[in-house]
């Protein structure tokens with residue numbers, strides 16, 4: 412197939428624009444969180460997989476952490492098990508935990524591994540239990556509505572937070588040229604499993620790996636104000652204001668919290684980007700046009 416001169420020039424310009432980014436990010440670790448809501452159709456899933464493979468081929472170290480909230484919800488519904496959320500976290504009793512492990516560690520993890528491998532990459536899927544990758548503890552939730560009893564703790568079951576990330580498994584996979592694909596399930600020292608919000612896992616893994624970037628793919632254009640305008644470059648105090656006035660709620664709460672924590676630790680930048688845009692990752696990394704909300708540590 413021969414190209415006309417304009418198309419050839421356009422392709423050359425795109426590749427040329429990518430060059431400084433490739434030079435800058437070669438050898439760097441990029442943690443990408445693939446949200447369950449971003450996995451909406453086959454074409455988008457394939458474009459996600461190909462972006463990850465391309466990153467690997469140009470010398471970056473992509474590490475994938477995935478969610479699967481809607482997929483867990485669908486199976487719970489089929490099984491007639493009711494599901495409830497507190498501040499974006501799924502209340503998880505032991506029956507729900509079994510379903511979470513089945514869906515995240517089984518179906519969704521293997522789907523993503525298969526997707527990457529089918530497109531020509533080499534992915535290996537693990538949960539936080541493999542190699543004790545994610546040591547977890549039970550998440551304590553304060554009941555903010557308890558008035559005088561504001562210190563009252565709400566029990567949301569086997570929901571965990573990351574206590575420690577043991578990166579041996581990830582290091583081993585990266586050094587053998589595999590792409591790690593991680594399901595957000597943690598385990599405590601007694602072997603109890605915990606359901607952990609995938610954004611929080613991605614953030615902690617990015618911190619521990621001292622990643623260059625934490626990229627959170629979701630089903631909105633980014634963090635938005637009440638009119639739907641995408642916000643970017645916000646300070647911590649502005650974000651706190653948006654949480655207080657209810658602009659940030661539900662599933663955006665863990666996303667924004669982990670992005671702020673990550674950049675305040677060691678991660679250079681966090682990005683909340685629209686997973687519904689084909690090749691959103693490539694656009695964000697390799698071009699001058701960002702496609703979502705950028706969060707950096709602008710308060711140091």
Ligand SMILES: Nc1ncnc2c1ncn2[C@@H]1O[C@H](COP(=O)(O)OP(=O)(O)O)[C@@H](O)[C@H]1O
Pocket residue numbers: 445446447448449478480610628629630631633634635636658659660661662663664
């Ligand atoms: N200020 C906000 N800007 C954008 N989305 C928001 C905001 N506050 C809450 N949300 C909600 O957060 C959702 C994204 O979180 P979530 O559903 O958990 O996605 P994912 O599965 O990608 O993690 C959006 O679909 C939206 O409903």
Ligand SMILES: CC(=O)N[C@@H](CCC(=O)OP(=O)(O)O)C(=O)O
Pocket residue numbers: 445446447448477478479480481483499500501511570571595606607608609610662
């Ligand atoms: C505690 C908690 O809420 N865990 C999440 C884990 C999956 C997840 O985070 O999936 P998304 O990224 O697709 O939302 C859940 O049970 O839905």
